[in-house]
Structures are given as C-alpha cells and as structure tokens.
Amino acid sequence: MDVIELLESASLLVPEETATVNDLTVRDVWDHLVHDEWEIALSLLEGLGDARPLPPVFWEKLAEAADRLRLERSAAWCHWRCSELRHGVIRADLTLRSGHGVRRTTPLPGAGVLRPMWDIGHVSPSGGRAVSIAALWVEGLPVLEPGGRATIRLVPLTPSHWTDVQPGRRITMHEDRSVAGTAVVLQVRPPDITVSPG
Template identity: 55%
Template sequence: MDVVRMLEAASLLVPAGVATSTDITACDVWDHLAHDEWEVALGLLQELGGGWTAPPGFWDELELAAGMLGFARSRAWCSWRGAETREGVIRAELFLRPAGETFRRTPVPGAGVLRPMWDIGNRTDGGARELDIARLWVECAGDLAPGAQAPVRLLPLTAARWRHLRPGDRITLYETAVAGGTATVLEVHPPSALA
C-alpha cells in the first residue's frame, strides 16, 4: 500500500540516535509498520520530527500518508511543519483580548486557517505602521477562545519581513482596525539548510 511506502520513506530519513522524550525511535516505528499499525506509526513519526531538523521531504511523505489515511488535522500539521522547514519557525505566546473588547466573539481556529495581520514593527518610508500577514497555528488545542492565551506558531506570507524578530519581542494581532491580541515571541529559527 502507498501509505506504508510513504511511512517507510519518512522513517528512513530519521537519523540514528533521534528519540522522543519517551525513548521512541525509528526502530519502534518499523515495528508498528510490520503490524499494519499505520496510524500509530504516523503519530510516532510526527513526534520524532520534533526532535531534529527534518528535511521537507520527511514532512511531505507524512502529509501524503495522513491524507490517504483521512486524518485532516494531521495532514495539515505535516504540511505546516514542511512549510516551517522551508520558511523558518516563529513561536509566540498569544493573549487574545476578551469578547466585547474586540469584534471576535468565537474562538480562533487552531489549525492554521486564520491569516490575521500583525504589527511586527515594520514601517513605511513615511514612518506609518505597516501590517504583515501570517497564518496562525494554536499549539496543543483545537482553537483559542477570546480572552485566552496559548503558545502559537506563525507562518508569514512574506517570511523575509519577519527575520528581524527575536525572542522577547512583542507583536500585535489585528483582524480589524482594533487590536485583537498581543503576543510575545518565544522562538525564531531560520529556514532549514536542508530546504
């Protein structure tokens, strides 16, 4: 089956010595593949992908396998991680303003579908504020309710305009003319040299 081939191809890209926090390695993935436990193998490979700088091909194979298995969120996550490999990683702690202080009354969807504008400090030649767009992925949750906070990942529309950010920088989210939230940058990593 093609799913098995994709998971095997991704497994072969994991370097020896890479393990999860619970000491799962690529060898464990192969055991699950031998027993036709494709969903488990996919989950373990996604977890292993966080322990090293995986090339885009790793995430591309996992994205295809997740799609064939019908796991939409997992497919979207693998697509996101592949894009981060090519564009760079930006993580931040986002604080949304409470409902009533801004137009948002419903939770922010967590799987990278929202593309809000951000004030990241860029200015026009005349000194006016210039907003930049980035997709938003809420970590560890399906969505983020107004007034809540959570770690998020940002995938900029134009990554080069975000390269000046450093951990500790504060940025502001806009969906309308009124700020919808603020975020403190936690991590910034350039694109992978493997991309």
C-alpha cells in the first residue's frame, strides 16, 4: 500500500459522526487527501483517534503512513497508541526533581523511549519497596527538563502490577535508587480486552 491508500484505509475505520474538539471530521480528512495534503490528513486522523477509541489496525496504518512520510515522532505516537490499547495507559502529572543528588542532569526524552521504574505502593516479599516498569510519553513536549512538569502517559510493562492504581495516587519515578520525579495519577485506562497483547 502507498501512503494515500494507508490513509484512506485508516479513515474508513473512523465512524462518520466522529469529530475532534475543533469539529473536524472524516470529511475534512478526505478533502486533504484529494489535494495530496498527506501530512495534514495524517494529523487530522490522529486527532480523530483521540476523539474516540479506535482499533489497533487504525493506528498501525497511520504508523506505516507516518514511516513512509518520514515523520518519526508521528510514527512513534501511532505505535504508542497501539501499545496503550494492548497494555492500558495511566496518565499522570509528573514533576522531575532537579539539583544536588539527582542522577538525571539532561532532559528526559518525551517520545516513549524511556522505561523507568515506578514505586506504585507495592512491597516485595522481603518487605522492601517493589517497583514496576512502565514506558513514558510526555504529552505535548519533545523532552522534559530536570525540574520540569508535564502530563505524561505510562504504558505498563506488566499491566497486572498496576490494577490497584487509581486517580489521585502519588507515585514516584526511579532511574536508580533515588527518586527522579513524583507524579499524581490523573486517569487510568485498562487494556482493551478485545485486543491481543501482541
């Protein structure tokens, strides 16, 4: 499939009544496809995917189109959304620590490449702290500076570890034994049980 076929195919998976917060619809996507404005069409489809849950195949087609257009962050975002469907997602407000005694002195990458450890309140069999791993995506920013604050999305490596996490819970991020940041959970969406965990 070429880019336009991928975008057309993805757009057919969006129910016609779906609209973004700006009232953009699938009809708007088709207008851009007719004029070979593929990047705009891709961006609109990503927005429509945020308006309502869509199947993994939708995100897979967008990821392939973004790869072919050499839009790395967009492709990473579409792959990320597939992971959210398969493993669940936790949105949280993260504040990174800065200053003396903090391991991270460089910006935290925002596009889902970091998989830090999280203290979400579990205790190990020996009575010590148990941590769980989750990939991290920073919403709206390419990086998060030390001392910075942003809304993040977490995809748990082992979703069953995160079943007790609820909005309002404070969790801590670790890249080593020290606390790298503190987050307050805003939203929890479990894995989509109709999607295989591929």
